[in-house]
Amino acid sequence: MLSEQELINGCAKGDRAIQKVFYERYCRKMMAIAMRYARSTHEAEDILQEGFIKVFNNIQLFRSESKLTTWMTRIMINTALNSHRQKLYMLPMVDVMELQIPEDEGLNLADFNLSELILMVQSLPDGCRVVFNLFAIEGYGHKEIGEMLGISEGTSKSQYNRAKSLLRAKLIQEDGKYERFK
Amino acid sequence: MKDLNSQKFEENWRKALSDREIDPSPSVWTNIELDLMQTEGDSMKKRVFFYQWVAAASFFLVVFLGGAFYYNSENDQAKMAAASKPENEVASKSNEVNSTHGLAKPEIPVNINPTYSGEKNSQAETDKKTSQATVSISLAPVLQKEEGKFLQTEKFTPFYISLSSRSESTSSLQLFEEVPAVVHGKIVLPRLVLPAIPAAFMNSSRDKNKEKENLWASVGVAAGSYNPGGGVSGNQAFQSSIPTSANSGKGVGYSDPSRVGTAYSAGFALSKRVFSRWVLQSGVNYVSQNVGYTSNYVSSSPSNQSKAFVAEYADVSSLAVTITNPYEINSEINVVSLPLQTGYLIVDRKIGWQMNTGVAADVFVRNTLTDESGNLDRFSQGSGQDSPYRAVSWAGLLGTELSYKVARQYRISVVPSMRYSLNSILKSSASGTSNPLVLDMGFRFRYIFK
Numbered sequence: 001m002l003s004e005q006e007l008i009n010g011c012a013k014g015d016r017a018i019q020k021v022f023y024e025r026y027c028r029k030m031m032a033i034a035m036r037y038a039r040s041t042h043e044a045e046d047i048l049q050e051g052f053i054k055v056f057n058n059i060q061l062f063r064s065e066s067k068l069t070t071w072m073t074r075i076m077i078n079t080a081l082n083s084h085r086q087k088l089y090m091l092p093m094v095d096v097m098e099l100q101i102p103e104d105e106g107l108n109l110a111d112f113n114l115s116e117l118i119l120m121v122q123s124l125p126d127g128c129r130v131v132f133n134l135f136a137i138e139g140y141g142h143k144e145i146g147e148m149l150g151i152s153e154g155t156s157k158s159q160y161n162r163a164k165s166l167l168r169a170k171l172i173q174e175d176g177k178y179e180r181f182k
Numbered sequence: 183m184k185d186l187n188s189q190k191f192e193e194n195w196r197k198a199l200s201d202r203e204i205d206p207s208p209s210v211w212t213n214i215e216l217d218l219m220q221t222e223g224d225s226m227k228k229r230v231f232f233y234q235w236v237a238a239a240s241f242f243l244v245v246f247l248g249g250a251f252y253y254n255s256e257n258d259q260a261k262m263a264a265a266s267k268p269e270n271e272v273a274s275k276s277n278e279v280n281s282t283h284g285l286a287k288p289e290i291p292v293n294i295n296p297t298y299s300g301e302k303n304s305q306a307e308t309d310k311k312t313s314q315a316t317v318s319i320s321l322a323p324v325l326q327k328e329e330g331k332f333l334q335t336e337k338f339t340p341f342y343i344s345l346s347s348r349s350e351s352t353s354s355l356q357l358f359e360e361v362p363a364v365v366h367g368k369i370v371l372p373r374l375v376l377p378a379i380p381a382a383f384m385n386s387s388r389d390k391n392k393e394k395e396n397l398w399a400s401v402g403v404a405a406g407s408y409n410p411g412g413g414v415s416g417n418q419a420f421q422s423s424i425p426t427s428a429n430s431g432k433g434v435g436y437s438d439p440s441r442v443g444t445a446y447s448a449g450f451a452l453s454k455r456v457f458s459r460w461v462l463q464s465g466v467n468y469v470s471q472n473v474g475y476t477s478n479y480v481s482s483s484p485s486n487q488s489k490a491f492v493a494e495y496a497d498v499s500s501l502a503v504t505i506t507n508p509y510e511i512n513s514e515i516n517v518v519s520l521p522l523q524t525g526y527l528i529v530d531r532k533i534g535w536q537m538n539t540g541v542a543a544d545v546f547v548r549n550t551l552t553d554e555s556g557n558l559d560r561f562s563q564g565s566g567q568d569s570p571y572r573a574v575s576w577a578g579l580l581g582t583e584l585s586y587k588v589a590r591q592y593r594i595s596v597v598p599s600m601r602y603s604l605n606s607i608l609k610s611s612a613s614g615t616s617n618p619l620v621l622d623m624g625f626r627f628r629y630i631f632k
Contacts, residue, residue, distance in 0.1 A: 014222070016215070023211055028203035035204055045210050052214050057221070109198040117198050136192040137199050164191060 004068055012060045019056055027052070029069065030076050035118050036133050037080035039126070051079040077138065081130065081148065120170045124163050131156050132163035236535055240584055243598055247621050250407070395530075396455045397631040400465075401448075404597065406622025408445035408471045411603070411615075439492075439513070443473030445620045453525070461525035461536065469519050469544070471618060475511040475551075480504050480558060489561040490551040494570045494612060510554040515571070515607075516547040523579055534585035534593065542577045542601065570612040576604045577618075583626070591632060597624035 002010070002021060010018025031048050038044035054075050062071055109117060121129060130149065134140045135156070140148070142156040149156070449467030456462050481491035482502045490511045491503060523540030549571060551561040565573040581599025588594055599622060606615035 014218075016218070019218070020211065020215075023214065027206055027210070029201070031204045031206040032199075032202040036199060045206055048206055049210050049213050049217070052210075053217050053221075056214075056218060109194045112198065114198075114202055114204070117195075118204075121199070132195075136195045139196075167195075 005064075008059055008062060008068070011056055023052060026069065026072060030072060032114075033073055033076045034080060036121050036137065037077070037130065039122055039129075043083070047076065047080045047083055050083075051076040054079060077134075120167060123170065124166055127159050128163035128166060131159040132167075135160050136163075232529075236529065236533070236584075243582065247406075247598055247623065250621055394455070395630045398453050398593075398628050399631070400451045400453070400595075400626045400628040402451070402595075402597065402624050402626030403446070403448045404599070404622040404624030405444065405446050406620055408443040408473060409441060409619040410439045410443065410471075410473050411617040411619055438476045440474040443471065445472070445622055446470045447519070447622070447624070449519070451521075451626075455527075459527045459530065461527060462523075463525060463538070463540075464520070464522045467519040467521065467542075469517045471515045471517070471620070473513050474554075475513055476508050477511050478505050478508045480506050481561065487559050489559045490553040491561060492551060494549075494608065494614070494616075495563070509557070512552045512554055514550045514552070516550075517544040518547060519544045519577070521579055525583070532587045534583070534587070534595070536583040536585070538579065538581045538583060538599070540579045541604070542579055544575050544577055544603075544607070546571045546573055546575070546607070570608050572605075572607055572609055575607045577601045578604050585626075585628065591630045593628040593630065595626045595628060597626055598622070599624060 002018070007018060007022045007025070011022050027048065030051060031044060034044040034047040034051070035041065038047055051072075055072055058075075062068065121132065124132060131145055134145045134148070135142065142153045142160070145151075145156040146153040151159075447467045447469040449465055451463050451465030453461050453463035475492050477490070477492050479491040479493065480503070481489045481495075482504065490509075492511060492513060519542045521540055521542040523538045525536045525538040527534065527536050529535035546565045546569070548562055548564045549569070553560075563569050563571075565571060579599065579601050581597055583595050583597045585593040585595035601618075601620045601622075603617040603619075606617055608614060608616050
């Protein structure tokens, strides 16, 4: 089995066989990320494809100071954001009123399968979905998200709150599944 | 409590969605592979097209230099062939002296008076379509009339480079505008018309990761054609200073340089990249410029040694001069050239292509005149009061350098180039001017410092 460095070197030389091995090793992880940002599987595969082409074309710029998967994740997120950027500009990213969310809900998502959770996230409006992913999953602050998306920190917060409430609503709607967390 | 609850919400989702894996469809890799192949194909096409362009440009440059050299050689031969007639013809028209004995009779100076110029001009108009040489002669008297000065047209044949045939064919390819001119005995070069480089080839290199060559030294040699440019035949005072007894009935003194000689150089250069594509280079070259003369001057030293002599020394030499039968001389001028050039790297890869331009300070070393028959002694003169040559003259440099990286620290290159003297290499006190033009092809070996 080829080491990570051997894969990087092979890809930098444009070795197609090694590029394929590289892809097969990391494509599933990257697909899971793309799925969260996309509205559909088809859109996620477009992000994955574009992201991997960027990875192959720029792999000689990768420095071992960071983890390879971290670097690739950043590329996938940027690719996803670029594919959404046009839509985000067109969407009214207005502040949303703080919703009263019950505080005693102890959510445990462990019993949900991945595809169900992904479908819930994909059902969010574009702006909410992007902010939710960046804040809740990637761990960016609202200020950073505001700078990344060209929106205010307040808008990022309100979009996140909206995402939260929508997700809770989704869970409530799924009565049977929601019952499992009671 | 609310914050804690919120944190738990995010933590739950992070746990649920982070580090998960989902299989994409097999078509994704197929699409990636196709995309990569297309990108590489485009890149390869661009690269191939680019090298084709470089090859074509190099070809035309070689054709241009070869054509210029060939034309000059041909013109020189034509001039030599015609040289047997004109002096006698000139003599018969202006002085109405019919001589059937050639050089046995005294000849008139080759200076053309205004009356004769007009005649020559009108005749030249009828001859205009036959040869460029005729056209060039016809222009000189017009200039003479305007400036009220006399020019020695036999000595100041305008310099002319063209790839066209000497007949006026409008369909032929010309790299210079057809504007030959002789002004005050100086050669005015025609304007060079060069093709523009397509903007697409001016892009910066995409290969940002490669090792940059920032400092290199090179040694090289070059050989090519040498055109002395201008002319000298000794002034009136010098002519009249030659005693009649020394003339021996041989006619007027003259020394005609050939239109084309040869130039050789060897040198060392140091180049430094000052910006991403700009290079500054300097060095030192030893240059030898050789041209043949037909002269009938002979100098006599106090020790009664007869030496080869040409008219360039007419105003500065204290030697006694006599006139004899014409003989062939090889004149060799040696200079040490100190160039300072800027270069622009058009291609900076394994194959390199660089355009260079700059100036050179040419430090005169010596001029050696050698009688090719070996009957006369060699005449050699360095710089100084007795030399008609300036100690330092300036030359403009223009050239290109095509290189190939043979190893990590070595390149070999071919360097077609042109050097033209910006000022006359003869002193202002000398009778005449000389602005040499050298077209040469050099070969260099480059060592790249790391």
